[in-house]
Amino acid sequence: MSNDIFVLVEHRDGAVAESAYELLGRARELAAATSGAAVALVAGAAASLLASQLGAASRVIAVEDASLAEFTPAAWQAALAPLIAERQPLLLLVPNSGSGMDVAAGLSAATGLPLAAYAVDVAIAGGSPTVTCQLYAGKINVRVRFDGGRGIATVVAGAFPAAAGQAAGSPAVERVAPAAADARIRFRRLIRPEAGGVDITKESILVSIGRGIGEADNVELAERLAAALGGAVSSSRPVADAGWLPRTRQVGKSGLRVKPKLYLALGISGAPEHLEGMRDAELIVAVNTDAHAPIFGVAHYGAVADILEVMPALTQRLGG
Amino acid sequence: MELVVLVKQVPDLAEELEIDASGTDLAREWMSFVASEWDEYALEEALQLRDEAGGRVTCLALDTGSVDELLATCLARGADRAVKVGAFERGPDSHTAARAFAAALRTLPHDLVLTGVQAIDDLDGQVGPLVATELGLPHVSVVTHIKLAGSAATVHQEYAGGLVAEFEVDLPAVLGVQTSREAPRYAPVSRVRQIMKTAEMEQVDVAVAAGSGLTIEAMSVPETGRAAEMIAGSPGAVADRIAAILRERGIVKA
Numbered sequence: 001m002s003n004d005i006f007v008l009v010e011h012r013d014g015a016v017a018e019s020a021y022e023l024l025g026r027a028r029e030l031a032a033a034t035s036g037a038a039v040a041l042v043a044g045a046a047a048s049l050l051a052s053q054l055g056a057a058s059r060v061i062a063v064e065d066a067s068l069a070e071f072t073p074a075a076w077q078a079a080l081a082p083l084i085a086e087r088q089p090l091l092l093l094v095p096n097s098g099s100g101m102d103v104a105a106g107l108s109a110a111t112g113l114p115l116a117a118y119a120v121d122v123a124i125a126g127g128s129p130t131v132t133c134q135l136y137a138g139k140i141n142v143r144v145r146f147d148g149g150r151g152i153a154t155v156v157a158g159a160f161p162a163a164a165g166q167a168a169g170s171p172a173v174e175r176v177a178p179a180a181a182d183a184r185i186r187f188r189r190l191i192r193p194e195a196g197g198v199d200i201t202k203e204s205i206l207v208s209i210g211r212g213i214g215e216a217d218n219v220e221l222a223e224r225l226a227a228a229l230g231g232a233v234s235s236s237r238p239v240a241d242a243g244w245l246p247r248t249r250q251v252g253k254s255g256l257r258v259k260p261k262l263y264l265a266l267g268i269s270g271a272p273e274h275l276e277g278m279r280d281a282e283l284i285v286a287v288n289t290d291a292h293a294p295i296f297g298v299a300h301y302g303a304v305a306d307i308l309e310v311m312p313a314l315t316q317r318l319g320g
Numbered sequence: 321m322e323l324v325v326l327v328k329q330v331p332d333l334a335e336e337l338e339i340d341a342s343g344t345d346l347a348r349e350w351m352s353f354v355a356s357e358w359d360e361y362a363l364e365e366a367l368q369l370r371d372e373a374g375g376r377v378t379c380l381a382l383d384t385g386s387v388d389e390l391l392a393t394c395l396a397r398g399a400d401r402a403v404k405v406g407a408f409e410r411g412p413d414s415h416t417a418a419r420a421f422a423a424a425l426r427t428l429p430h431d432l433v434l435t436g437v438q439a440i441d442d443l444d445g446q447v448g449p450l451v452a453t454e455l456g457l458p459h460v461s462v463v464t465h466i467k468l469a470g471s472a473a474t475v476h477q478e479y480a481g482g483l484v485a486e487f488e489v490d491l492p493a494v495l496g497v498q499t500s501r502e503a504p505r506y507a508p509v510s511r512v513r514q515i516m517k518t519a520e521m522e523q524v525d526v527a528v529a530a531g532s533g534l535t536i537e538a539m540s541v542p543e544t545g546r547a548a549e550m551i552a553g554s555p556g557a558v559a560d561r562i563a564a565i566l567r568e569r570g571i572v573k574a
Contacts, residue, residue: 070485073461097480099477101449102449102460102496105448105450105461106449106453108444108445109418109449109450112533116534130537133443135441136440137440140540141539141540143536145534145535147534184458185490191483254478255482257480262566264562285562296547296550297542302548305554313555313556314558314559314563
């Protein structure tokens with residue numbers, strides 16, 4: 001048992017993911033409150049080599065083995081569950097990412113440690129963690145405490161500033177061999193998105209459409225508006241899922257993070273997965289038929305209206 | 321191929337959610353429920369896989385006393401079998417749900433278990449990996465593509481930025497489905513009603529420990545720190561105002 005705050009570090013192509021810095025920054029603050037250490041937990045074939053990128057950690061536990069060259073949920077769970085059960089950190093912070101969801105829930109069931117998901121804040125109160133979780137598509141926050149005082153939290157991207165977790169230095173590394181192996185899931189390949197004609201991360205004006213666009217034929221209304229504005233069309237997940245726009249235009253957790261001068265959110269309700277990709281835009285204008293849509297919580301200007309009527313009207317006002 | 325789909329209901333977000341007097345729960349008295357969106361993708365994938373590979377689709381829902389319509393809708397969409405699991409006053413936390421589903425699955429054949437990657441109310445984590453770990457099965461979440469090949473499946477797991485990992489997974493396995501290859505098929509309401517009258521839902525009793533290990537201290541409506549300045553009026557008036565704002569800020573030429 002310890003008062004340490006562990007951070008599960010994600011990495012790809014030899015680089016530590018942004019999420020690791022966001023979590024390490026917070027872990028340092030929490031560890032100061034518990035008189036514990038902020039510990040970076042890294043698994044991989046050459047995990048210890050990443051220590052030089054993890055200067056904000058007090059120390060690094062590198063779970064190293066050739067079998068961990070590529071992430072699989074089974075290999076990570078087999079390697080990490082005995083380690084977490086043995087070390088009993090006060091808190092394990094895991095990014096709420098594609099891989100983090102598998103690892104955190106698997107570790108919770110395997111170790112018996114409780115799990116608080118979709119965390120947007122983590123604090124220490126009375127020596128143990130409290131976690132604020134964002135539920136119901138961002139409409140309700142729930143603050144929880146772990147019954148045994150220890151637990152795991154999956155943290156949404158952008159919950160904490162990355163800058164606080166970026167520090168020079170190369171902390172001490174403890175190399176550990178994985179306690180067990182599980183090859184029932186085998187990594188085959190990584191598929192990278194095909195580069196499209198438009199890079200939405202470089203556009204300064206985005207006309208972004210969501211479910212409210214209704215059908216494929218209406219995408220043209222957004223294209224015309226974008227042309228009138230000198231911008232590009234992006235989307236939330238349902239539009240990409242429907243195949244109405246390429247995946248390279250998708251903003252959000254499973255798409256891209258954008259920071260344009262203007263983000264017109266049209267028919268986008270603003271699920272947390274979408275907000276984490278666009279909330280830093282300089283000016284956000286949202287139009288949605290649902291007056292309670294969470295997008296209005298991050299927008300600077302909002303209107304409750306039908307985008308199919310607003311888009312052509314605005315295009316016309318802009319001389320398009 | 322025995323395909324099992326775990327389904328549940330969640331509060332309907334089309335209606336306003338309210339926090340009850342205790343401050344630690346939603347006001348549930350008048351709450352209406354809908355099928356969890358991602359579970360519908362899981363069912364659609366299961367139906368597609370059965371149509372390709374043959375076999376049977378069995379849908380499992382925890383019995384909260386009000387899941388007949390949910391399961392009847394699964395049958396109307398083409399599921400072969402519907403099973404109510406346990407007896408619950410209301411939808412339990414994910415850990416309890418996972419223990420109950422795992423207990424039921426120990427008595428039911430399953431080559432591939434599919435469920436939604438997440439639900440809007442899974443405070444204590446996602447059911448897929450929890451069920452898998454209870455049963456000692458491999459699991460993959462955020463799955464966007466499934467192809468069966470003998471005793472394994474090829475699946476895609478999605479990451480940020482549109483990156484996708486392709487895995488080969490030994491069966492049986494549990495998959496958390498992010499989206500289906502086609503939009504979930506429609507079930508006519510008349511067909512659902514007819515099935516509710518005529519179909520016999522099976523029932524599996526389970527005895528499991530309840531609890532997630534979390535205590536809810538407080539619920540709140542999130543403070544966004546920024547509330548949009550709302551533009552009122554007709555679509556034309558909204559367009560006028562937005563155009564004016566963009567000109568004022570120099571985003572478009574005056």
